[in-house]
Amino acid sequence: MKDKTVRRVFVVIIIAIFLMAFYIGIAYEVENKKVEVIDTSNGTKDIEDIIYDDQKTDDQEKSEDNSKLEEEPVKVKTYTSSQGFSCFMDAMKILKNGKGFEIQSKTTGVAVGETQWVDETIIMSKNYYYKTNTAYTTMPSMGKTYFRYFYSNDGGQNIEYKKTNSLNSDKSPNWSSGIEQCMLNNENVKDYDGYALKPFAIEPTSKKELVSFNITDDKYYQITFKINNIPKDYIENIKHEGDLDWVNISTINLKFYIEKATMYIRKVEKSEVYDSQKIIKFTCKTKQVSIIKQIDKEIIPQKPTI
DSSP, X not given: OXXXXXXXXXXXXXXXHHHHHHHHHHHHHHHHHHHSOOOOOOTTHHHHHHHHHHHHXXXXXXHHOTTXXXXXXXXXXXXXXXXXXXXXXXXXXXXXXXXXXXXXXXXXXXXXXXEEEEEEEEEEETTEEEEEEEEEESOTTTSOOEEXXXXXXXXXXXXXXXXXXXXXXXXXXXXXXXXXXXXXXXXXXXXXXXXXXXXXXXXXXXXXXXXXXXXXXXXXXXXXXXXXXXXXXXXXXXXXXXXXXXXXXXXXXXXXEEETTTOOEEEEXXXXXXXXXXXXXXXXXXXXXXEEEEESOOOOOOOOOO
């Protein structure tokens, strides 16, 4: 009788240990998934998916216009392995000096096991400037939720700014909950967005920041930079956007994908890790992927309907 009782107790203990190990394993896996920065990069596949759909439409329009003479193919410079910084600078000139461009970005930041997302669109074409930010978070006390836009049709001399701190379930702006709005110019807009009127928040400025230049890909030059001398206004903008007490960031990593056939910048990856404080001290890891959806095109942006 005693032996049966002992065996039953032993079986119960074994089952209890198994269940504890199982749930601890599940909890560990979930926690690891929470703190992991979501890698939104997909190599060059996301470039193919987004960019070349637009190019097909352009090619169809060109083929339908029989009144135009067939253009001579444009000769594009090729670069050797020692010309990475020149390749980058030439591509930036094409981006900024063209008819216009559209950049779509997604930023993911993870801190204390919670996630902040920011989706962004920038259009700059002739006198038009248009930028939207949609921010949402899993932890309202640490992150932010809002939609805002900046719009100008006179080169930034007058910029319309509107913002709501409420989103609908599909992440569209909910304007019924209240609107913050004002008119800005190309100087005081920086009080609202330190990266306003720029294609990218930060750019390499020296050959010393070049880490690698990959010329082996058939379609793209891949240029990697590491920036250690972080501009003060970049740090201040992080503090401003997050309502943070302080920010300590030492390195920013950038990778540019430049299309060989056109010298168009098609994609930019940016990653960084910084220490900061808001309520508590924490470390934040961020990853941003930007796709240049349109380049060297005249684009007329459409403001959201309110």
